[in-house]
Amino acid sequence: xxxxxxxxxxxxxxxxxxxxxxxxxxxxxxxxxxxxxxxxxxxxxxxxxxxxxxxxxxxxxxxxxxxxxxxxxxxxxxxxxxxxxxxxxxxxxxxxxxxxxxxxxxxxxxxxxxxxxxxxxxx
Numbered sequence: 001x002x003x004x005x006x007x008x009x010x011x012x013x014x015x016x017x018x019x020x021x022x023x024x025x026x027x028x029x030x031x032x033x034x035x036x037x038x039x040x041x042x043x044x045x046x047x048x049x050x051x052x053x054x055x056x057x058x059x060x061x062x063x064x065x066x067x068x069x070x071x072x073x074x075x076x077x078x079x080x081x082x083x084x085x086x087x088x089x090x091x092x093x094x095x096x097x098x099x100x101x102x103x104x105x106x107x108x109x110x111x112x113x114x115x116x117x118x119x120x121x122x123x
Contacts, residue, residue: 002026002112004095009117016121017083022095022114024076029107031099034071034078038091038119045094051078062088087123092116 008020024031033052039045049069051057057069068081078095095114100107 002028002097002099002101002110004097004112004114006093006095006114006117009093009119011120011122012085014086014121014123016085017081018085018119019082020080020093020095020117020119022078022080022097024097024099024112027101027103028076029100029102031073031076031097033098034069035096035098036069036078036080037094037096038089039094039116040091043091048093049080082119085119085121087121090119090121092118 002024003026004022004024006022012018031053033050035050036048037045038048047060048063049059049067051069051071053073059067066084070079094116098111101110
């Protein structure tokens with residue numbers, strides 16, 4: 001079974017920076033994509049950034065130019081470097097991974113979520 005462990009959340013002043021990390025472990029054959037979502041109180045969970053195994057990245061318009069997603073494929077880890085943080089960035093951030101577990105006769109697809117890490121930017 002594949003699991004994700006997130007770290008790096010906390011309280012940061014407006015304009016500050018923070019880096020989140022998410023490490024996948026388990027019977028992993030390959031990871032196709034790793035993503036960061038966030039959810040604020042009373043709001044739906046939204047996609048913040050995504051990174052594929054091929055190196056492609058994408059971002060929500062609200063974070064473009066401020067957030068950077070990166071992956072260490074060898075370590076099955078994804079990072080989210082956040083800068084110029086705003087109070088509107090306050091949310092629980094969730095890591096998501098889609099890929100394949102090693103299985104016989106063929107690898108088995110998985111999609112898993114991390115437990116979430118809280119980022120607070122006071123106004």
